[in-house]
Amino acid sequence: MLHCYVHIPFCRNRCSYCDFFLITREGFQEPFFRALREETRSRAILLEGRTIRSVHFGGGTPSLVDPRHLEAWLNQVAGYATFHPELEITLEANPEDLTPQSLALWSSIGVNRLSIGIQSYNSRKLHALGRDHDALCARRVTGEAMERFRNVSVDLICGVEGESSALWGADLDDALSFGLQHLSVYMLTVEPSTRLARDVSKGLVQVPGEGELASMYSIASERLSSSGFEHYEVSNFARAGCFSRYNMGCWQRESYLGFGPSAHSLYTLGAAEWRSANVTSLTRYIAEPRELSSQREFLSEKDRRNEQIFLSLRLKTGLDAGLLQRWHSFDPRIDAAVDAFRQRGWLDVNGRTLKVTRKGFLFADLIAEELLLG
Ligand code: SF4
Structure with missing residues (x-):
């Protein structure tokens, strides 16, 4: 898709x-x-x-x-x-x-x-x-x-x-x-x-x-x-x-292609996945509209996981807690961070899913920063 x-x-x-x-x-x-x-x-x-x-x-x-x-x-x-x-x-x-x-x-x-x-x-x-x-x-x-x-x-x-x-x-x-x-x-x-x-x-x-x-x-x-x-x-x-x-589609990390100046793309092809950004100049875009004019960055496994953490926490559907623990090799500091956010009323742990609460939505980026892979 x-x-x-x-x-x-x-x-x-x-x-x-x-x-x-x-x-x-x-x-x-x-x-x-x-x-x-x-x-x-x-x-x-x-x-x-x-x-x-x-x-x-x-x-x-x-x-x-x-x-x-x-x-x-x-x-x-x-x-x-x-x-x-x-x-x-x-x-x-x-x-x-x-x-x-x-x-x-x-x-x-x-x-x-x-x-x-x-x-x-x-x-x-x-x-x-x-x-x-x-x-x-x-x-x-x-x-x-x-x-x-x-x-x-x-x-x-x-x-x-x-x-x-x-x-x-x-x-x-x-x-x-x-x-x-x-x-x-x-x-x-x-x-x-x-x-x-x-x-x-x-x-x-x-x-x-x-x-x-x-x-x-x-x-x-x-x-x-x-x-x-x-x-x-x-x-x-x-x-x-x-x-x-x-x-x-963007928040769930499905492939998307952005056309026009300054547009961004995320594309998966087989095992490769990359992000690209078109030039932020209309004159350059008009002169050289081909994809060559955009920057391309291939994503590592860690990049992909961090994006998933960051984006999932912005959504009501939340993030799989088991996945997060596995990705962090069951580091107890992650459990402690989750617990601290839960006590502030920013995170809800519902079965295996971590969900940002209505109150926590305002701090979704801050929560994600703490849970990203280093
Ligand atoms: S300048 Fe154009 S793009 Fe920016 S907020 Fe106004 S209408 Fe929207």
Whole structure:
């Protein structure tokens, strides 16, 4: 089973908190899609004979580009690989691009899951995040998307300056009122080199502290769980059967190929397994779109096990405790670490499975660090 990701590196404007690889200049779409076709051709050997379970158009803003380009890429891939009968095709969309016409077009090219960057249903919050849409638009497009698609996900962010628990709760209630299938909840992080980081360092913006963020995260987890959502990954909540296939594939370490600048891949072929990352320069990507321009790292057995530990602890399904003990040659220090996390209420030991608790999800990376193979 294989998953595919396509990075569409274009946005109208850069949001204040965003450090993704993208450009805001126009005029690069045609050469980008030419390069994408060339890259895909050069990697045909990795697609041939494989069944593709999911395709994720991410970015950047995939909803900004002409859907015919995406359709042409899907047709090209269909010439090399087989699409699974239940292929999930997700398109990340920004609210300002959603119209009845665009929804119909995306649906006509095979997109069957929409992931909308709503971020908030509050105009003041959206303005603080530097987003182009307002609350009215957010509500309108969520409703329209739900009428057209059976599987809709919305991204929400908490932790904007001055945000209270009540305001965050209202955002969650707004999202819940639409009967969505999936929600991704992020805490605002101040990434270096962003406008937000500059504003924070100049004292122009004050973001909530860790304690307030943790409390907002708990509110989300409790409210969404009690409304029928499964908290299946640190930042992700879904109704039964509506987990993101692409993201689950990545977290479960299934093979995935990333196309476009800055996209990452994990690929298993026989006993060999490698990760690769495409160049993070659009001009270099356009000039040399072949896989040669990406870095490739073959994974050792230890790398694979550490990845499995790290990723499994982010998932509700958890990690096999027996495997962890064996990998550590039954080192008593691992049992002691597990026990310490259990006493803090961060880990649950359920039979042979180690599961991070709702409280512990916030510390999943920290827990994993302690349990990795040295
Ligand atoms: S729309 Fe998304 S990808 Fe584009 S700048 Fe904003 S946060 Fe970043």
